[in-house]
Amino acid sequence: MNERVVGLKKIAVILVLCMAMVLFSGCGQGKVNEKGYYDTLNVYNWGDYIDPVVLEEFEEEYGIKVNYDTFANNEEMLAKIQQGGNDYDVIFPSEYMIETMIKEDLLQELDYKNLSNFKNIGEQFKNLPYDPQNKYSVPYFWxxxxxxxxxxxxxxxxxxxxxxxxxxxxxxxxxxxxxxxxxxxxxxxxxxxxxxxxxxxxxxxxxxxxxxxxxxxxxxxxxxxxxxxxxxxxxxxxxxxxxxxxxxxxxxxxxxxxxxxxxxWFDTMAVPVTSKHKKEAELFIDYMMRPEVAAKCAGYVKYATANVKALEYLPKEEVENELAYPKGNIFEKxxxxxxxxxxxxxxxxxxxxxxxx
Missing domain, CATH: 3.40.190.10 (Periplasmic binding protein-like II)
Structure with a gap:
């Protein structure tokens, strides 16, 4: 076997190892932690729109560092995703922006096998015209x-x-x-x-x-x-x-x-095409749909949660405030x-x- 063949075999081994690194450790984009998850997640949300404690608790529970970035409006967020320069994993678009992003193929379809807590979302907030089968988004606040x-x-x-x-x-x-x-x-x-x-x-x-x-x-x-x-x-x-x-x-x-x-209006959680860690993104979204987590965010931000199970964890006076939680057919408003x-x-x-x- 000549030296050239030996050299080619060495190169092949290196390439296989590099591919393995890409698959199992992110190859410079994060690495797998001891719990089997990539150790970083990039979240892009509105300013002042989450209880920081729930981010800390997510990091502690799963060993995933959350890189948290904020935007001022939907159009700013859209531009960032269109540019593709940031590897955002979870975003929080409003309803009309979900429509836009679906049309532009900027969102990944969600795997509901990984979203067991979707059952906590109120039926009146599901299958709305902007995302008729909730293929791409789950409701957050409204x-x-x-x-x-x-x-x-x-x-x-x-x-x-x-x-x-x-x-x-x-x-x-x-x-x-x-x-x-x-x-x-x-x-x-x-x-x-x-x-x-x-x-x-x-x-x-x-x-x-x-x-x-x-x-x-x-x-x-x-x-x-x-x-x-x-x-x-x-x-x-x-x-x-x-x-x-x-x-x-x-x-x-x-x-x-x-x-x-x-x-x-309705604000949602979705996974953009920029995400390289869809499994971890859906893990985060499912975590956010836990009733106690959704209640912490609603209590901190004071916005109405679409998570009906979370209402059991919120003060009665907040839930009964019809300016925050209108009763009856909300679409008449x-x-x-x-x-x-x-x-x-x-x-x-x-x-x-x-x-x-």
Missing amino acids: GSMGIIYNTKKVDEKVDSWDILWNEKYKGNIFMLDSVRDTVGITLKKLGYSLNTKNIDELEKAKEELIKQKPLVKAYEVDNYKSMMIAGEGAMALTWSGDAMLLIDENKDLAYTIPKEGTNL GEVFIDLADFTTEYDRIWTEIKSH
């Missing part, structure tokens, strides 16, 4: 969009979106720096669908928001919260969960869902965002025009 206001600064009835356009509160109104949410409630104010694809209706919403702009203190996603707690604003467009959290901090604050209707496909560019266009006006 809620409404409304107005939080300071009862010491606002002495009139707050039951309509119109109050956000009241000049009496000039410089004391916060709006969300989020195109679908801010444009959406403006469309509801005008009596239109928040999923409209009618250019004329969208232009009328744009005109309303340009008219409102001099009254707005700031367009924010997170910073307005501390200012509302400190009494530095009269009212703000907000999500129901944030409202509950703020009311806990300042009893002068109150929350209302306007009579014209609202956005009914408002509309669910849908994916607008190519028409999204029209919303982006008018948002740019509003912000630059």
